[in-house]
Every structure is written in C-alpha cells, then in structure tokens.
Amino acid sequence: MSALEPLLSVEDLQVAFKTQDGFVPAVRGVSFDVYPGETIAIVGESGSGKSTTAHAIINLLPGSGRITGGKVLFEGRDLSQLKRGEMEAVRGKEIGLVPQDPMNSLNPVHRIGFQVEETIRANGLATSKRDVRKRAVEVLKEAGLADADQRLRQFPHEFSGGMRQRVLIGIGLSSHPKLVIADEPTSALDVTVQKKILDHLEHLTAERGTAVIFITHDLGLAAERAENLVVMHRGKIVESGPAREILQNPRHPYTKRLVSAAPSLASQRIQAAAATGAPIGSVEVEGEEPTLSLLTVAERAAEASVDAPPVIEFRDVTKVFKIRTGGPRSIPFTAVDKVSFQVPKGSTMALVGESGSGKSTAAKLLLRLEDITSGTIHVDGKDITELGKQELLALRRKMQPVFQDPYGSLDPLHNIGNTIAEPLNVHRVGDAKTRKARVLEVLDQVALPQTVLARYPNELSGGQRQRVAIARALALKPEIVVLDEAVSALDVLVQAQVLNLLAELQSELGLTYLFITHDLAVVRVIADHVSVMQQGKIVEQATVGEVFDNPKTAYTRELLAAIPGVDIPLGA
Amino acid sequence: MLWYIVRRLLQGIPVFFGSTFIIFSMVFLTPGNPVLRMFGDRTPAPEQVAALEEKFHLNEPFLTRYFLYLGDILQGNLGTTYAGQSVNEILARTFPTTLRLALLAVIIQLVIGVLVGLISGLRKGGIFDNVSLLVTLLIISMPVFVLAFVAQWIFGIQLGWFRPTVGAGAPWSDLILPAIVLAGLNMAYVVRLTRASVIETSQNDFVRMAYGKGLSRGRVIPVHILRNSMIPVTTNLAADFGILIVGATVTEGIFNVPGVGNELFKAINRGDTPEIVSIVTILVIVYVLVNIAIDVLYGVLDPRIRYVK
C-alpha cells in the first residue's frame, strides 16, 4: 500500500460566478486529495464555497459559474478539461452524486422506477427491459426500501424525505462508482432519520471501498463520519487534516471558533455572558479576538427556578385539525395530544421534537394564533382561552414571539425602526418621544448600532434579522418570550451569538422562555427544563441534566444518540 | 385519478349554470323591451308584440324563463335568427370549418411556440433568444385584426403567396394564412411561457441530479426539462383558448372564412341579438368543456395535483 495514488486530486481550484459586476470568485485556490476508499468531509458555513467545490469537480456548476483555474485530476485525467460527452461518461459511472435536497432532487412527474431505470440504462448496467427492472429492484433493496417492487410504481411525492434520500443514495451508488460526492445529504431531515441514512451510506461505501466526499455545515457530523476534514471559509481552505486532530486541537482561529461554537460539541448551559466580562457588543468590532464560545460556566442551579410559581401552565391541551384528503371526507388529526407542562418564572422550557411532533402547534396555541380544542392554558394563573378582547390584548403585551425564518420574520417593506416600534404603537405605549427612546434602548440590548434604524430587513444578515426580531419582542418589556425554532436557520457562529444574547437577556430581565426546537444540542446550552414531544404527546419531561445524563424513554435515547459528534472527546 | 376527473366535472356544473345565467340575465335584464329591440327603429303592431312575447315566454317570471332557456339549450334548440334561420343549422354548417381552422392554429402555436421557446430558454441571452423576445413582443403588441391585415396585405396582396380571402369550401391551403394569424398571439405567449419555464426548470435540483447520475444532455432536455416545462404551458392553454375564440371571430371575418366566428361577426354587424346570444352561449359552453379537458390533461401531466387538495 505504499505506492498509494490519490483517486482524486484537486489542485489550486478556482471557481468564479459571473454577475453584473464581472466575475466574483467563490472558490479561491482549493487543493486536497481523496484516496481510494477514504471519506473526507468538507466543512463550512453557508457561502464558504464547499458545495461549489463539489459541483466543480463533476462540472455541474450552475449556469453562471466557471472554473477559472486549477486542475481536478481523477485517476490522472483532468476533469475540468473533458468534453461534454466524456464528462457524461464519468458522472454516475465513475463518480456518483448524492444531492443536498431530497425533496427537490427527484423529478416530481416521473415514477421512482422510471428514474432508477434510466440511470441503470444510461450507465450501461443492464440493457434488456427485464434486467433493468431487476437491477432497479436491487438498487432500491440495497438502499433499504423493503417493498421495492411496489415502490418503483410510486411517485416521489408519495415518499417521505428519508425514503427519497434512500432512493437518491441508491441511484448515486447504483453503478458502484469509485467516488461518491454526498452534498449535505441529510440537512433537510430529522436527526434520527439522518443518523439511519448516514449509517446506511457509510455501510454501503465501506463494503465496496467507495471513497466519499462529504459536504456538511456541521462540524460534529463531519468529524463523526469522516477520517479527514477540510474546513473552508470564504472560498479558501483554512485548515485540513485528520478529523480527530482538528477537533481536539484546532489551530486556525476560525476553526477554533467553529469548534467552540458548535452546540453539538458543547456540554453545558450558557451562563450570562456578562458574568465572564465579555460584552456581546464586542462582536461588532472588526478584527477583535473572538468571544463567541458557548460559555460553559458551571451549570446554573436549576432548582432555584423550580420554586418559582409557574408562569405558563398547559393542562391536558389538545388540538385537533381536520385534514382534507383527496377524497370527499376530511379526517381528524390530533396535532397536540393532552399536553401538560409548567414553566417556572425566569426559566427556559424547551419543547423538543422532530417535524410533525406538534411542538410548533403548541407554541401557536399559547400565542392564541390557533384555537385550542380541549384543555386549558394558564398564563400567570389566568386561563387564556377565555379572555375578552381587552384581556387578550393585555396578554399579548406580556408575551412576545420570535419565529424561525430570519427571512420571513420581518416585513420587508417596513424599516427596522418601524418594525421595532410596531408593538409600542399597537399598545399605545407612551408618546412618540418615549417610544423612540425605548426603540433605541432595545436596539442596544441586542447589540445593534443605531444606524440600522432606517434600514430595511434585506440589508441585514439572517442573524441580524433574528436580533431585530428579538428586539421587537423585547420592546414591550414582556415576561414571556416564545422562541419558535428561533436559531435553527442560522449558521453556527451566528447561532452561538444569538444564543448567548438570549441567555444574557434572560438573566438581565428575568424573562421566561418557551423554546421550541428540533435540535437537542441547542437545548443543552439554553434550557433548564425539557419536554420531549413525539406525535403530539409529551414522552419525557425533566431538567436538562436529567434528560441528558439519564434519559428514561427509548425515544429520548434515540434522539440523544443521533446528535452528531456527541461521542467525540474534545481536547482542552 | 378517477376521483380527480369526477371532481373537475362536478366543479364544471356550477360554472355551467353560472355562466349561462349571467348571459341570460345580461340579455333580459337590460332596460327596454327585447321584442321592441328586435324591430330596431320600426314600430311593430301590438298583436305582433304580444305574439312574440308569448313565443319568448316574456310574461313568465324571470327564473322560469331562465330554465326554459336552459332547457332549450340542453335539448339542442338554439332558436332562430331575426331572419328566421335556425341557429342549429348555421352552426352545423359552419362548425367543421372553424374546427379545422382552430386545429391548424393550435398545432402551429404549440409546435412552433414550444420549439422556439425551448431553444430560447436553453440559450438564454443568445442572439436567437433576443430576436425571439423582440419578435414575440411585437406580435403581442399587435391586435389580432392588425396582424390579420398586415398578413393579408404582405402575403396575400404584395407577395401573392396565399389567397387574401378564403375560397368556396375553405380548402386547407386557404386556411393556412388565417391559421397563422390566429395562432400568432398565442404562439408568442407560448414562446415566452415555454422559455421562462425551461429556464426555471433547468435550475431545479432534479435536473442537476439527472446530469449527476450520468444522463446525457440528449436525454435530460426532453425527459426532464421539456416534460416538466409543459405543465405551465398546458395550464395556460385555457386562457389561450379564450383568445382563440375571440381571435377566430375577427380572423374569420377578415379572411372571409365560412366558420362560426364569421357568422358571429356578421351577426354582430347586423345587430342580431338572438343569434349573438345563442352563438356566445355555445362558445362559452365549449370553453367550459375545453377548460375541464385541459384540467384533466394537467392532472395527467402532473401526478402531484391528482392527490393533493
């Protein structure tokens, strides 16, 4: 094995996108090797150029992208110089692709069988009609779909996300390629599904000695799945090498920040940043040393808050929706099923669950955006389902939401100042002057400069928008903030920043949080109590420490095991 | 799929009743006695008026009259013109010609429109694309009668390639020029819609995956790009058909094609309200049926919509 040659050798790769202002570089001199049978992960935040690098290798850049320099040597041939026909012969047969978004990567108008079979024919794996069909069944079976014969006749929309990704893995590996490019193959899936799919992919590729380039934004996931890492930032490689070594001993400042900010790698709850003397505002200063680690100060005494009276109390709360089917009738669907929990004042309750678990519906019930079917919700001892118009308005003043989508949570046509002032105007708080002062005050609390007041949301980044949303929520000095997946869409560094901000505001203002999330890793750093939801029911409820150290139900254990990188021991 | 078709047909029922009711109301709720209107500037004898009022059930209550009118239509009795001709006979005589003209126009519009749109979309920003955008813009800006006159003048009179008006029996060769004119506007829309749709489809992840799994361009373009781009083009056929009906009226009038549109054109010029209403009612019913057929076709093309909603 001494004369081992790399299977793929990327040398000084440059990629640029054509825009109105000329070519904008996206990948700037990237070099790495992939040896036969090894798994290498390219890690980076959005915009780091990791996916672009992957697409450049098999020459599938979007229309405006061009390889402007460097070589992509695959078994000694420079792929960037191949003619179209030659490249088509390499794709699928020599280099397989497992794409990013299973929901959109299968053509919705063709049956699954058709899409598997055309791959088999295109790569010359079988020619006769019967052989092609036989091979297609095999492909689906290998991908882990049991009733493959049936499945071939179905359309993609009849499949769940996980099943679609299995089909795509089957297609990508169908001709036993030497290299597979897996481009964020599970970022759209629930964690438990993610784990199963990745285990399966790993099993198949290990069995066949397939090399894998694994693209991901999740450092923990990358370290768990690959021997070697390539960390990218702004189109360049900042650090590369053995996964464990990088995680335990990151040397580049950017990698250090990534490692310390990754919630899946952190272990304990954030304490108020103020306690460490690192003001949040410092992140604004260009070039300053990073202060963004999820501060793992000694776990806060959760018992203290247990004694406080519950601010929010759910009692047997049930919500039934009527789902319209294609047929003449509608069927009832219980989204939230007899859910009970209490949130003590000044603490954080996390509602955790996978998609469809009913956690967001629970939040909407609390916010009175949906009507409850049965049960009661008390806020400050008052039943909120029986409020008059005035009382409801008073409740809304006490309780403010922050939603998930940083691009959808602010009205694009209102400037930041008006957005933050809106709750003050609705509730007619003070006069114009005091409102203005309050807006400036909360802006300061979320560490945004006054210059953003006249700006519009599309001028801000996702993290900044979420901070504006938090500022708006704080404007009325609420007691309760409902955070519905409020940090889920953010890149890891920005996510850490917002989490720190939330923790600091809580300790400063005595806020009570209801924190809705699918990400157990985040729960550990922000919550005091956890309620794990599955199919509308709460399956486990305890303090964060208990849930993580001593999970009682199988489902919680499964969720915990699925947190990527959870077993990786970290260095100092 | 069956349930989907049944649902579409059921949805067509209120549309049928609603649209016929609206046409009926427009005619009979208009101020002035419709019988007197029939005579234009002449003054009929009172007994003549009474007889006609009796014949048209004008003394019955409004809703009764509507159902009588509906019954007549459903039984295929479309009444007579002022001149006493049976509208049924007129339609039987003229419909086949219009059908041939419309068929020719739809074929031209789809074949040329989709082809040009596809090439434009695949070569976005190229010379072909820019020229086709410009030409379609010009066509869209020209009302159909202007287009008809321009075509008649250039190809019929100046160049003499076609006969400027259609001869007896309306042979296929004479129908080509009117069909091109009739197809023109919709063709421009089809080009633009296909182009936009091809560009949008090409950016989909499944197209990238199709290339990624090793398919050649010769397969990806027809099977994954064009096939999916046809969905919005099909949906839009309904609106196209509305334009086609109006266009046929004008085109047949100008080129003297002996079709339904020409008959309507003449009826309008004569001010023959009963004939106008009968023909319009029939055209609306045809339009509703074509819409249902297009919806079913849409369901065939896009498996998703057969299930959801």
Place this chain on the structure above:
Amino acid sequence: MSSKNPVRTAPHYVAEVDEGGLGAVDAVRVSDRKSNLWLDAWRDLRGRWMFWVSAVIILFIVFVALFPGALTQVPPNDNCILSVKTQDQADALGVPIGTRISDHGPLPGHPLGFTKQGCDVFSRIVHGTGTSLSVGIIVTVLVAVMGIVIGAFAGYFGGWLDSFLMRLGDIFFAIPYILAAVVIMSLFLHDRNIWIISLAIGFFSWPSTARILRSEVLRVRNLDYVMASESIGLSKFRTMFMHVLPNSIAPVIIISTVGLAGAITAEATLSFLGVGLPNNIYMSWGNDISAAQTSLRTAPQTLIYPSIALSVTVLAFIMLGETVRDALDPKARATR
C-alpha cells in the same frame, strides 16, 4: 468516528491567517445604500433602456390625449369632403376642383392623407388617442379595484367566503371577456359611451387579478411577520392593510400595466367588430381601421397609420409591464 480503516494519515494543514479573511462575526455593514423592494425596483428600472423608451412614449401619448390641439388644428370629423367642390377648398388643399379627396394621399397640412369619408387621417389618430387611453385607464382601475377587494378578502379570510368568491371568479372567467363585452355592447345599441364600454370590458376580466392577488395573499399570510404582528395584538384588518396587502400588491401592478394594453386592444377590437363606440361622437382607432378595410388595396395608408398608432401604444404599455415585472419579481429577473 467513521467505521472505515483510515487508508492514510493526512497531513495537518493550517492556512495563514489572512487579513480580510476573518473579521467579526455578523458585523453590520452600515455603508451600504438603503434598499427595499421598491427602492431596488426603481434602481433596476432606471438602468433599463426599455423602461425609458416606454416611459417616453407613454408620456407623449398622455400629452396627445390631453392636448390634441397642440398637434393638429384640423377637425377630425367636421369639414370632411369626398371631393373638392369649391374654390376655397381647392385653395386650402392646393389641388384643382373636382379632385377626389376620399382615400387621397398626403396633401400639405394633411401629412397622412384622407379617409374614405375624406377626413384627415392624422387628426383622427390624434383625437382617437384620448378615447383609447381613457378606456384603458378606466378598465384598469375598475379591474384592479374589483380584483384587489375580492382577492384580498378571499385570500385573507378564507373559508366559505374564499370558496364562494373563487367559484364566482370561475364563472366569470368561463366567459371570455370580449365575448361578454360583445353581448353587452350589442344590447346597448343607442347609448354606448366610454363608461359602458369600459364596464363591459372590465366586468368580466377581474378574475385573473383576483386569483393572482389571492394566491399572493395566501403566501404572505403564512409568513412569520404576519403571525408576529397578529400575536403582538394588531387586529386582522390592520394586519391586512399594513403588512399583507403591501407585500402582495406587486404582481397586481405588473398584471395591471399589461392589462392596460389589453383594455386598449379590447376597445379597438370591439370598435372594429362594430360594437364599439359610436363613430360620429368618438374618434376610435378600431373604428377607423374597420372602416378602412375596404380600402386595403387602394389606400393602405388609411388602415396602416391607425394600426401603427394602436400597436405602438399597446407596445409601450407592454414594454413598461415587462420592465416593471423584471424589476419587481426577482424570479422573472432570473429568467432574463
């Protein structure tokens, strides 16, 4: 860790820390220009030649419509003569007595020649501008108001109101609006005017606008900022007016600009069919084109010039619609 056996030990590479590479996480770049949908759209419009061409043509059309007298002193309808009979007429036109003026070509002071009735083509075109534009504007406003009200209510309040309004839309949509207008206009034989023809065209063309606005409202209604506003206590009506409608209106603006062109075409088509505006009271390009049909072989100018005026007007509004669409709809821009 991966279940595979490592095939090699990769070297641990660390890049140099470059100057611009890192910096602060998520710093606010305050030097940028202000930007939101409308500002961006305006910047985009400003840079397009098609926008300026269409804007100049439209401004010119509006000017002609408001002040036809600025372009021609010749009356469009009076003093039309089939042939020159008196010496005065002969002097004025510079041709001998007995010359046929009907369908005559250009003469001094009459740059585009004469119609079959012997009226000045140029003057009729100039005076017809106002008719076309008025009908276009009235129809567009009517359709936009009906479409917005119906679409917004259906989309925002949903439920049975939505079902009812949309079925109603289906019914109106099932009648091609020009056919409906033909029926209406053939019923109003004696008192046709600009308002009647605008109503006839507009009353059956609102469903498209309503559908587009409805689907846009449905999209916006589910966005987080709408939920956020409701949950801070903003009433449903105020949420609709402050957040939902302003964010749903762009497609209506696009369709209205193109619809204005459609309304002008519709008026001309109805006039061409003979159920348009009465020829003795209103100048209408459609009427003139219709009247000129019989002279296509002998005097094509009587047909061609009004056709050009009509097409250029329609073209200007369609071009404006296209540029506005590109400016307002990022998806459309991507397909450019």
